[in-house]
Amino acid sequence: MIKIGLSGIGRMGSYHLAVYERLMKEGFPVKVVAVCDVDTSRLDGSKSTLSNLAGEKGNVSAYKQYTDLDEMLANEELDAVDIIMPTYLHSASAVKVLNSGRHCMCEKPMALNEEQCQAMIDAAEKNGKTLMIGHCLRFWKEYAYLKDITEKGVYGACLKASFWRGGYQDHVNSPSWQDWIITREKGGGGLFDQHIHDADCIRWLFGDPESVSVFGKTVHPKSAHDIVNANYVYDDKPVFAHDDITYMGYPFGYGFNVSFEHGTVEYKDNVLTVYPEAGEKFTPDLSSYGETTDAYYNELKYFLTCVLEGKTPEKCMPYESMQAVKLVTAETVSADNGGKMIQYK
Ligand SMILES: NC(=O)c1ccc[n+]([C@@H]2O[C@H](COP(=O)([O-])OP(=O)(O)OC[C@H]3O[C@@H](n4cnc5c(N)ncnc54)[C@H](O)[C@@H]3O)[C@@H](O)[C@H]2O)c1
Numbered sequence: 001m002i003k004i005g006l007s008g009i010g011r012m013g014s015y016h017l018a019v020y021e022r023l024m025k026e027g028f029p030v031k032v033v034a035v036c037d038v039d040t041s042r043l044d045g046s047k048s049t050l051s052n053l054a055g056e057k058g059n060v061s062a063y064k065q066y067t068d069l070d071e072m073l074a075n076e077e078l079d080a081v082d083i084i085m086p087t088y089l090h091s092a093s094a095v096k097v098l099n100s101g102r103h104c105m106c107e108k109p110m111a112l113n114e115e116q117c118q119a120m121i122d123a124a125e126k127n128g129k130t131l132m133i134g135h136c137l138r139f140w141k142e143y144a145y146l147k148d149i150t151e152k153g154v155y156g157a158c159l160k161a162s163f164w165r166g167g168y169q170d171h172v173n174s175p176s177w178q179d180w181i182i183t184r185e186k187g188g189g190g191l192f193d194q195h196i197h198d199a200d201c202i203r204w205l206f207g208d209p210e211s212v213s214v215f216g217k218t219v220h221p222k223s224a225h226d227i228v229n230a231n232y233v234y235d236d237k238p239v240f241a242h243d244d245i246t247y248m249g250y251p252f253g254y255g256f257n258v259s260f261e262h263g264t265v266e267y268k269d270n271v272l273t274v275y276p277e278a279g280e281k282f283t284p285d286l287s288s289y290g291e292t293t294d295a296y297y298n299e300l301k302y303f304l305t306c307v308l309e310g311k312t313p314e315k316c317m318p319y320e321s322m323q324a325v326k327l328v329t330a331e332t333v334s335a336d337n338g339g340k341m342i343q344y345k
Contacts, residue, residue, distance in 0.1 A: 001030070001031055002029060002030045002079045002080055002103075002307055003031050003033045003076075003077060003079050004020065004030055004031070004032055004033065004080045004081065004082060004304075005032075005033055005035065005076055005078045005082070006032065006034075006036065006082045006084060007072065007082070007084065007093060008036075008037060008083065008084035008085035008086070008107075009035050009036075009043070009084070010037070010042065010176070011174075011176075012084050013035075013037070013084035013085075015296060016082055016296070016300060017035065017060070019296055019301075020032045020082075022297065023297075023301060023304070029308065032062075032063055033063060033064060033076055033077070033078060034063050034064035034076045035063045035066070036066040036068065036069050036071075036072045037067065038068075040067060064076060069081075069093055073100045078102050079102060079307070080102055080103040080105065080130075080304075081097040081102050081103075081105075082104075082105040082300075083097065083104065083105070083106040083107065084107050085107075086177055086180035086181075086187065087107075087109055087111070087112060087180070087186065087187050087188060087192065088187070090106050090107070090112075090116070090120075091110075091111040091117070091119055091120055094106045094120045094131065095119055095123040098123035098124050098126075098129050099123055099126075101127060102129065103129045103131070103307045104124070104129065104130070104131050104132075105134065105300065106131070106132070106133050106134065107133070107134045108134050108135050108136075108196060108197070108324075109133075109193070109196045109321075109324065109328070110133045110318065110322055110324070110325050112188050112192065112325075113325065113329060114322060114325060114326050117321065120318065121319065121322065124318065130303070130307050131318045132306070132316055133321035134296075134299055135197070135200045135321060135324070136197070136295040137198075137200065137201045137204075137295070138204065138315055139295040139296075139298035139299040139302060139316075140295040140298075141286040141293065141295075142267045142272045142286065142289075143201055143267075144289040144290055145265075145284060145286055145289050146205065146256065146258060146267075147205055148289070150206075150258070154260075155262040155263035155265075155276065156262045156263075157236070157261050158205075158237055158258060158260055159237055159259045160237055160239070160259045161202070161206070161237065161239045161240070161257075161258040162239070162240040162242075162257050163198040163240070163241040163242070163256045164241065164242040164255055165195070165197060165198060165243055165252075165253070165254035165255075166194070166242070166243055166245060166246075166247045166250070166252070166254075167245075167251055167252025167253055168246070168247045168251070169181070169245055169246075181193055181223075181245075182220035182222060182223040182226075183223065184222060184223055184224040187223070188328070188332070189218070189223050189224030189225045189332070190216070190223070190225050190226040190227065190243055190244070190245045191214070191224070191225050191228055191230075191328045192325075192332075193245065195241060195328065195331075196324055196325070198241040198243065199230070199324055199328050200320070200321070200327075203320070203323060203324060203327060204320070206234060206239065208323070208344060208345050209233055209234055209239065209344055209345065210234060210343070210344060211232075211341050211342055211345075212232055212330055212341075212344055213230075213231045213233075213334050213340065213342070214228055214229065214331045214334040215228070215229045215335065215338070216229075216335035224335075225332065226244070226245045226246050227244045227246060228242070228243050228244075228331075228335060229241075229242050230242075230243075230331055253269070255267045255268045255269075261277075262276065262277040262278075263275055271283065272284065299316075302315060302316075327344070330344050
């Protein structure tokens, strides 16, 4: 049985809690023991803990409650802690968790720079504990399918790939904790907070690019690069990713269009379609690419399974998460310099 505590019961934290509650209901050997949030209104029920992602509501009143991570670590018998706090708190908090002898799940992005990421990796190694970062696309059936057919060359070599994600976030009626998401030093801007999903996916599929060039627009005054067009240079194909965390009024969405020598694969409006060179278009069977259609469930269950079985999280290694931070750091330099081509590899 893994006894787990959660730190940060905001929008994403409340969804993680709902996933653990589902796992507990299903009899998976995990038990939520305690939750921690500096904002007491997240704990006493006066602020809704409704997740913005799935409408699931974690029941915080059922658990021991803390407003300070150190106190939770000192007072509770925990095997693991899930960090779902604002990004600028990830590194120091994860290092504390690992140094206290607990395994650590931590949301993406791993941290705001490579040094902070390395400190997390060092703490995990020193204490012999599992560290995993929540790069959920690696547990998303449609993206796992894309990874599989790309690696196997099912439709030949990849000729071009483009990715996008974005949607309106209401920072007036539903702000992040102290507006950290739209504060550059705290969230890193759109490149770190949201586009990193696709940046990690691009590295996962194709490895490091030769160079990158990013044009960005800052919309929220204290933020950075809330709208971006990122070009990745590989010697054999152009790769592109668009992200927009402002998108006034537009519902959140994501997708990709990847063309190969003998077919094209598109993920659009939550439907994956394969257009083979010969034959009819079809939607592939994704049943072997993830246990459920909920990537967060698949991801958290995978982390817990690695802990239970003493296995390293091969599907999402912390070193790879650090490389994603390194890539978006280079992208930020490019965007800060009007799209300057940055030699990467
Ligand atoms: N994987 C995904 O798809 C996804 C989606 C959304 C957010 N995230 C990530 O999840 C993390 C949290 O994002 P969010 O949208 O839930 O933010 P949020 O602002 O809604 O929630 C953060 C919570 O942390 C709490 N907090 C702040 N300081 C704290 C402290 N010192 N100790 C304990 N709690 C503290 C806040 O009170 C708040 O409840 C971020 O790293 C974000 O990038 C990931």
